[in-house]
Amino acid sequence: MPGCGLAAYMTVLLVVMTFGGTMALMSGLTIVASSEAARPTRLMYGGDVEPYLYNGMRAAKLLGEFEVPDAFHAEDWTGMSTCAVTRTDVLRLGTEGALKIPFAAITDIVPDADGVRVRGSWSAVPNDIVPPPSSPVSEVLCRFAPADGGDRFLSMVRAATGKSLAP
Numbered sequence: 001m002p003g004c005g006l007a008a009y010m011t012v013l014l015v016v017m018t019f020g021g022t023m024a025l026m027s028g029l030t031i032v033a034s035s036e037a038a039r040p041t042r043l044m045y046g047g048d049v050e051p052y053l054y055n056g057m058r059a060a061k062l063l064g065e066f067e068v069p070d071a072f073h074a075e076d077w078t079g080m081s082t083c084a085v086t087r088t089d090v091l092r093l094g095t096e097g098a099l100k101i102p103f104a105a106i107t108d109i110v111p112d113a114d115g116v117r118v119r120g121s122w123s124a125v126p127n128d129i130v131p132p133p134s135s136p137v138s139e140v141l142c143r144f145a146p147a148d149g150g151d152r153f154l155s156m157v158r159a160a161t162g163k164s165l166a167p
Contacts, residue, residue, distance in 0.1 A: 043073045043149025046084070053079035060098035060127045062091045071156055075143045083142035085156055090118055092140045097133045098125040099140060103161045109154060115144040116154050 046068040053072070056079040057063040069084035069091065084091040090106070092099040099122040108119040122137040144150030 041074055041076070041145065041148055043071055043144070043153050046070055046072045049074075053082070056080040056129070057082060057084065057091065057093050057098075059129045060093050061125050062093060062098050062100060071153065073142060073144065073149065073153060081143075083140075083153070085153070085160070090157060092118075092122070092142065093130070094140075096137060096140065097130050098127050099123065099133075099137055100125055101140075103157070106157065106161050109157050109161075111150065111154055112141060114141060116142045116150050116157075118142065118157065 049068075049072045053074050054063060054068075058065060062084070063069065067086075069086045071085040073083045075081040075083075075094070081094045082092070089100045089102050101118065101120050101122045105122075106118060106120040108117075110117050110119075117139055119139045122140060124132040124137070126132065142150075142153065144153065
């Protein structure tokens with residue numbers, strides 16, 4: 001049976017090539033999937049955020065020069081529409097102005113089709129970047145796209161308030 005050795009060699013070669021091709025495909029898919037996690041519009045730990053995204057919050061005096069929030073969510077790629085969670089407050093920078101609310105002043109936090117609504121007595125932070133709101137703010141919407149971490153933001157703020165708020 002002189003042809004059996006060649007057939008066995010071809011079978012081994014085919015198995016190795018199939019295994020190698022499968023691993024290459026899986027590696028490529030992993031790289032593509034992990035690139036999604038780097039979007040600045042996802043809720044991220046403050047230390048993982050690109051520094052330029054903090055420029056708006058720092059200019060609006062919501063964050064100190066070297067302060068990094070515990071969680072940060074940019075609604076756009078410029079950092080001028082953002083929500084953040086620090087150890088004591090929820091911060092919001094957007095068209096409504098530069099606002100902050102201590103956890104103790106939050107009366108309600110609920111999921112919304114567009115993101116998460118945080119209700120309570122929001123305070124305007126005086127600055128030269130965005131004008132203060134014309135009337136008192138009692139509700140702010142932090143906009144989250146699907147799979148951008150709105151559920152984690154909701155859980156973080158609920159846990160930080162120490163009370164069970166509306167589901």
